[in-house]
Amino acid sequence: MDNKKLHHSKDSRDNNLDIYRGCSMIYITCILHNFYGVQKIDTVLTSLLLITMPIVFYIAGASFSLATPKSYPQYLWRRTKRIVFPYYILVALTTLFFFVTQCLIGGENIGTFFKTFVDNGYYNIFSGKLYEFNHLWFIPTYLIIAIILPLLSYIKPRLNAVAIYIICAINAILLIFFPNDIICYGTFALAGLFYNQKQPANRYIIALIFAIAMIWCACNGYGFNMQANKFPPNIMFFAYSGVILSLFLPLIARLCRFFYRSKFLKHYIDMYARLGLSVYLYHFINVRIIGSTLKHMCQGYDLPPIAHLIILISTTIVLFFANAYLSMAMKRIETYIINLFTRLFHCLSISLPNKR
Numbered sequence: 001m002d003n004k005k006l007h008h009s010k011d012s013r014d015n016n017l018d019i020y021r022g023c024s025m026i027y028i029t030c031i032l033h034n035f036y037g038v039q040k041i042d043t044v045l046t047s048l049l050l051i052t053m054p055i056v057f058y059i060a061g062a063s064f065s066l067a068t069p070k071s072y073p074q075y076l077w078r079r080t081k082r083i084v085f086p087y088y089i090l091v092a093l094t095t096l097f098f099f100v101t102q103c104l105i106g107g108e109n110i111g112t113f114f115k116t117f118v119d120n121g122y123y124n125i126f127s128g129k130l131y132e133f134n135h136l137w138f139i140p141t142y143l144i145i146a147i148i149l150p151l152l153s154y155i156k157p158r159l160n161a162v163a164i165y166i167i168c169a170i171n172a173i174l175l176i177f178f179p180n181d182i183i184c185y186g187t188f189a190l191a192g193l194f195y196n197q198k199q200p201a202n203r204y205i206i207a208l209i210f211a212i213a214m215i216w217c218a219c220n221g222y223g224f225n226m227q228a229n230k231f232p233p234n235i236m237f238f239a240y241s242g243v244i245l246s247l248f249l250p251l252i253a254r255l256c257r258f259f260y261r262s263k264f265l266k267h268y269i270d271m272y273a274r275l276g277l278s279v280y281l282y283h284f285i286n287v288r289i290i291g292s293t294l295k296h297m298c299q300g301y302d303l304p305p306i307a308h309l310i311i312l313i314s315t316t317i318v319l320f321f322a323n324a325y326l327s328m329a330m331k332r333i334e335t336y337i338i339n340l341f342t343r344l345f346h347c348l349s350i351s352l353p354n355k356r
Helices: 015-038 052-066 072-105 110-119 134-158 161-177 181-192 203-219 226-230 235-260 263-275 277-298 305-351
Strands: none
Touching: 015 052, 015 235, 015 263, 015 277, 015 305, 052 134, 052 181, 052 235, 072 110, 072 134, 072 277, 072 305, 134 181, 134 277, 161 181, 161 203, 161 235, 181 235, 203 235, 226 235, 235 263, 263 277, 263 305, 277 305
16 A cells, blocks of 8 residues: 555545534434433334444545545544544543542542542543543544554455455454454445445345344344444444445435435534534533433423423434534634644744754
8 A cells, every 4th residue: 555645536525424424413412312321211122223333434434535635644643633632632621520529629539539540541542431421432443443444445446346245244254253343333434435436336235145144143142222232343233234324325315415405404414514523522411411400300200101202302402402512612622722732832842942
């Protein structure tokens, strides 16, 4: 592979990808995390809605395929700025919050606080647990797949239809023995590299391969609760996601573009797409607040189904607006902090004596 220039397709920014990105963020943060974070509804039926991460990684591959060619170091630096820096800003802000509430207000021993910080590896983006923000599990996977996307882009032109069918089958078999994020989501990122290009493989044959894998799973004791199959993703989750994306991705894309026709929704879809990772990083603050409030208000009451439906719709609407504006505020703070450190670094670099 030529390290000087990554082999992307040269193209202008694709507005449809921004639409899909914004819609997927709304779906995850306002609907899915309402089911699983606020309402605590974990059933086989709701688990069938968990198709978003494969779509997120498909979009990541599609975005890479359309990006302007850059050197590999430039590419890695851009990924670092867009993913790693905001993550550590969140680490710093949440650590400061818990330090104030637990040590300065709650009276916890400072040494104990920082020992817990070290023991839980909050500073480690790949293996640390960031307090209760367990929804950020995907960031290490996203980083690793971003690192290998240039390699996937390099092999993509060498793949014909038969090779793609074999890759899908082999990866499904591998996930029987080694359930993991990289094989599962890396496959969908590879699929995204074919975005806006003539597909070498027939999507119905791909769907058939995945459907056969699902039948095998059903015959071998795999459950249909995709939440249980997702961490880490096994062959059942992989096969189910493959069937859905192979058959229904064009329909999902048309549905996103349909919603975008509304002037009201267009504004917020654009906002979610523009805010990017900030939405994922901070929306769970709203989920926690709304979930705790709802639990306090409804505790001890036996509500009828219609009341649960009204609450579900209401919390989705609240999350829709709260996530957008909280993320917008935090994005400004992120930008300020990053610019501040950039200026400090620049001032230090020019103040150092030049060595001849």
